[in-house]
Amino acid sequence: MNFSYSKKVIDLQERIQSFMEEYIYPNEHLFEQQLNEQETRWSHVPPIIEELKEKARSTGLWNLFLPNSEYGAGLTNVEYAPLCEIMGRSLIAPEVFNCNAPDTGNMEVLERYGTEEQKQQWLKPLLAGEIRSCFSMTEPEVASADATNICSTIEKDGNDYIINGRKWWSSGAGDPRCKMAIVMGKSNPDSPKHEQQSMIIVPLGTPGVKIERMLPVFGYDHAPHGHAEITFDSVRVPASNMILGEGKGFAIAQGRLGPGRIHHCMRLIGAAERALELLCKRVQDREAFGKTLSQQGVIKEWIADSRIEIEQARLLTLKAAYMMDTVGNKEAKSEIAIIKVVAPKMALQVLDRAIQAFGGAGVSDDFPLAAQWANARTLRIADGPDEVHRAQIAKLELKRHKNTFAQEGK
């Protein structure tokens, strides 16, 4: 693996870094202020977001994800990693570059598996940043870490499908621009276990779709994006909304979640870098008990450990990206599972140290640390809990050494 970035990537890195300095960091508080000035935090998208999207788009900093596709910027996963990392430094940045979850994952699904009609109707406006989307798989009634449990139904009725079920944690559904959901449900209950589920496109305005409530994350509402509990009550959509075919839900989920997971890890590295940077600046400014905080041995240890852990996580993430580029997402599943365990844990540790070094300020909204910590904590659960990824890593490891000593006669 080559550790140096190409000229194209270095150029993009510099341009994104400048964009962050000039437009993103100075507008983080304005975003919250505009959100609070509205009738409700869900009624409109803060105007600053659309203004910044326009700037990013016009300078070509747009749709940088989507490897090997005519629609994206033509970057590989390894090339995208350092760029996505910079975007992760701010919670408002990914959308500005049209590189935010869950839209990126949904765009990848439509790009890879969608029909021409589905691409025209949904992929095009998503790529243009005109609409938003959500992904509705998780259900309150069942342990959704095991996706074979998903029990919403998708039943054929003439030229339509009828959908019934209750979903929650559909991220992005609170956004007034969110126009469609990719819904996972059971269409073929008699098929083999991994061929019972399908994914289907449901326009959010369809009769029978109801947003029941928005779920907070440690008190953060993440408006206007948010996380919704949604009921689907006899929702009728045309059969042409089915993605790839009945029973293909699991296959699509495997394809969708790989890139989505690594993008989260890339962003978490950026969040940790920013936290470490803030920590270092703060501890050199403030004095306690006759010396600066940076002169305390324990704080030097926090800084050193944070640097070590960030570098380890970055190298593992780049390795996973490299494997995805060279042998494919499926073959890279062990590496993807490894970073999905490592990156949130690392980011939480670094953020926690930064919060501690900031004292009371660390848990306030004056700095991005508390909000970033809350976000990072969800990523030990979302897109597969740690334990499920560990089980996957162990399964592959055991398979690799499947001959026991007894079998070898030792």
Ligand SMILES: Cc1cc2nc3c(=O)[nH]c(=O)nc-3n(C[C@H](O)[C@H](O)[C@H](O)COP(=O)(O)OP(=O)(O)OC[C@H]3O[C@@H](n4cnc5c(N)ncnc54)[C@H](O)[C@@H]3O)c2cc1C
């Ligand atoms: C902020 C946030 C955003 C999300 N966004 C989306 C979204 O956009 N769309 C969507 O569909 N879902 C989304 N999710 C849901 C998320 O993917 C699920 O919460 C996750 O898959 C776990 O499912 P569950 O909540 O049903 O937990 P369960 O399946 O009930 O699991 C609970 C716990 O059981 C343990 N466990 C599970 N399996 C094993 C195992 N094999 N070994 C040992 N322990 C195990 C783990 O500790 C796990 O955390 C989001 C969640 C959060 C918090």
